[in-house]
Amino acid sequence: MTANRIAHVLIHGRVQGVGFRAWTQHQAQLHGLKGWVRNRHDGSVEAVFSGPGEMVEVMLKACHKGPAGSLVQLVEPVDSVDHELDGTKGFEVRRSA
Incomplete structure (x- = not known):
């Protein structure tokens, strides 16, 4: 078993209006991950994934491709100490930031 890992990323490209958040939630749930995803006002999508490192x-590799209709240009890691996971149960879609 691998150690748990938390990854906080910004996903850039054509990632809004293509079902990216719902797709991300579904994929994260399939992989047993906790965390959240939300649209950002700059047109990117922000996500935090928590669970087994593998x-x-x-x-993260899946996010480089995204759902049909998306065109991911960059998955950018965010250096963050506070990943806002307090109280998060499972994987949720959050309001835009």
Whole structure:
């Protein structure tokens, strides 16, 4: 079993209006991850993934492709100490930031 990992990322490209948040939630749930995803006002999508390191890595690779209709240009790691996971149960879609 691998150690748990938390990854906080910004996903840039054509990622809004294509079902990216719902797709991300579904994929994260399939991989047993906790965390959240939300649209940002700058047109990007922000997400935090928490769980076994192997599954987080699989999710990050999936985010480089995204759902049909998306065009991911960059998955940018965010250096953050506070990942806002307090009270998060499972994987949720949050309001835009």
